[in-house]
Amino acid sequence: MASSIIRGRHVVCRVDPAGRPVIVDDGAVFQRDGRIVEIGPFADISRKHEADPTIGSGDDVVLPGLVNSHHHLGITPFQHGVPDLPLELWLAARIGMRDVDPYLDTLYSAFEMIASGVTTVQHLHGRGPPPLARMHASAKAVIRAYEAIGMRASYSYGIRDQNRLVYGDDDAFAASLPPVLGDRFRAWLREQIIPVDDCIALFETLHAEYRSSERIRIQLAPVNLQWCSDQTLARIRDLAERHDVPIHMHLLETPYQKDYAAQRTGGIGAVVHLDRLGMLGPRLTLGHAVWVTENEIGRLAETGTCVCHNCSSNIRLQSGKAPIDALLAAGVPVAIGIDEAGINDDRDMIQEMRLVASAHRMPGHSRTGPGAAETLRMATEYGARTTPFGAHIGTLEPGRAADMAVVPMRAFAEPYLDESVPIVDAVLQRTRRGGVSTVIVAGEVVYDHGRFTRVDRDAVLAELSAALRQPLSDAERARRETSASLMPHVRKFYEGYGPVS
Numbered sequence: 001m002a003s004s005i006i007r008g009r010h011v012v013c014r015v016d017p018a019g020r021p022v023i024v025d026d027g028a029v030f031q032r033d034g035r036i037v038e039i040g041p042f043a044d045i046s047r048k049h050e051a052d053p054t055i056g057s058g059d060d061v062v063l064p065g066l067v068n069s070h071h072h073l074g075i076t077p078f079q080h081g082v083p084d085l086p087l088e089l090w091l092a093a094r095i096g097m098r099d100v101d102p103y104l105d106t107l108y109s110a111f112e113m114i115a116s117g118v119t120t121v122q123h124l125h126g127r128g129p130p131p132l133a134r135m136h137a138s139a140k141a142v143i144r145a146y147e148a149i150g151m152r153a154s155y156s157y158g159i160r161d162q163n164r165l166v167y168g169d170d171d172a173f174a175a176s177l178p179p180v181l182g183d184r185f186r187a188w189l190r191e192q193i194i195p196v197d198d199c200i201a202l203f204e205t206l207h208a209e210y211r212s213s214e215r216i217r218i219q220l221a222p223v224n225l226q227w228c229s230d231q232t233l234a235r236i237r238d239l240a241e242r243h244d245v246p247i248h249m250h251l252l253e254t255p256y257q258k259d260y261a262a263q264r265t266g267g268i269g270a271v272v273h274l275d276r277l278g279m280l281g282p283r284l285t286l287g288h289a290v291w292v293t294e295n296e297i298g299r300l301a302e303t304g305t306c307v308c309h310n311c312s313s314n315i316r317l318q319s320g321k322a323p324i325d326a327l328l329a330a331g332v333p334v335a336i337g338i339d340e341a342g343i344n345d346d347r348d349m350i351q352e353m354r355l356v357a358s359a360h361r362m363p364g365h366s367r368t369g370p371g372a373a374e375t376l377r378m379a380t381e382y383g384a385r386t387t388p389f390g391a392h393i394g395t396l397e398p399g400r401a402a403d404m405a406v407v408p409m410r411a412f413a414e415p416y417l418d419e420s421v422p423i424v425d426a427v428l429q430r431t432r433r434g435g436v437s438t439v440i441v442a443g444e445v446v447y448d449h450g451r452f453t454r455v456d457r458d459a460v461l462a463e464l465s466a467a468l469r470q471p472l473s474d475a476e477r478a479r480r481e482t483s484a485s486l487m488p489h490v491r492k493f494y495e496g497y498g499p500v501s
């Protein structure tokens with residue numbers, strides 16, 4: 001029974017190295033037990049495998065499942081009352097966010113991701129509270145949500161061991177505050193201090209627990225250079241090598257991070273510093289990488305290091321414009337991450353791709369910015385490379401996982417679309433929220449015309465909403481006050497940091 005045919009007027013299999021989409025018109029994919037067996041003309045596939053159910057029709061486009069390569073949370077910071085601010089101030093405002101059940105929270109964003117064609121997510125978990133037993137329970141709740149809905153997920157727990165609020169020593173910052181606020185900051189800090197040994201134990205436990213899972217994998221995430229000592233980075237590098245898992249690390253997201261890196265490294269910069277630590281290579285993905293220089297891009301390309309482009313986040317938090325054309329031209333695999341929330345404050349991956357394909361066009365008559373097909377490659381094959389699933393997903397080819405999104409032509413071609421419009425361009429430019437009809441993960445339909453096949457979306461959202469209608473707890477109220485009181489001091493801390501050009 002575990003086989004099916006997925007049919008489309010256009011089956012978009014992958015994007016070739018020259019940037020051209022490889023498309024089978026009037027095509028079909030035959031999958032068995034979650035693996036693609038054969039792709040070809042629908043007439044041939046249906047004759048050979050006529051007993052199998054057919055998903056999709058001659059009026060659909062079939063795409064490889066999309067990969068959201070950088071994700072953290074369900075209820076967005078904006079929904080929590082945190083306005084868009086420059087990243088460093090926004091981090092201080094986030095202290096006031098509420099406690100949300102991690103299982104329901106994860107399902108909430110999974111609904112949005114899947115409905116926009118995402119089959120795989122890189123979940124970078126940053127808020128599981130200590131001690132280790134609670135961190136483990138929180139991690140399991142996140143993972144259980146993906147298992148429940150049927151989504152493929154690469155999970156990591158963020159590791160940090162210093163500079164937990166500003167890009168400077170915690171105790172020195174506490175000492176710079178008025179005494180009462182200093183005590184409140186220290187109380188908040190106590191919840192943030194997690195021994196690296198515990199983070200490593202959590203990774204090793206989870207890695208062993210999900211070793212044989214088809215849809216869940218575990219990897220590593222040192223959060224960013226300013227939040228990790230060299231000693232911790234070296235431990236993570238060795239751990240990744242020993243277990244052969246990828247590392248996802250935020251880097252050079254803002255000019256302030258670039259300034260910090262210059263100070264810490266005596267001017268050599270974050271990328272060369274990581275290179276000297278032996279961290280660059282295909283196993284490492286740099287999240288954001290907005291402020292990488294031309295020389296650094298060259299080194300990323302030489303070493304096969306990946307980058308994850310978080311376009312909406314870079315715009316909303318005033319981080320800057322990542323050099324996407326230069327990265328792609330140098331041959332760096334660039335994935336796409338919606339990060340906390342996209343430009344519409346939701347997790348619409350096709351919207352994010354549309355933004356990526358539009359945001360890097362520069363004045364002048366030459367074409368700049370990735371085209372539609374290149375953007376699709378970023379959101380599929382390159383995204384896959386940044387996860388432990390690697391070449392198991394990301395394109396539609398025999399032997400790979402049967403992860404697909406089906407988009408009816410009516411979602412983008414009504415009432416008229418000229419035949420000359422390339423199909424991938426049309427899907428990216430015109431498909432809106434709700435345009436994806438069917439999502440398949442490992443051969444299983446997890447989303448079917450607005451309905452999640454395994455989870456009752458309305459019931460989950462009602463439970464989440466009821467929980468958040470409760471008044472703020474004492475702890476939540478205290479955090480909100482701490483956050484508001486800290487804000488002017490955080491602003492002041494960065495007065496000594498000048499944006500670098």
Ligand SMILES: [Zn+2]
Pocket residue numbers: 070072124250287339340
């Ligand atoms: Zn992030």
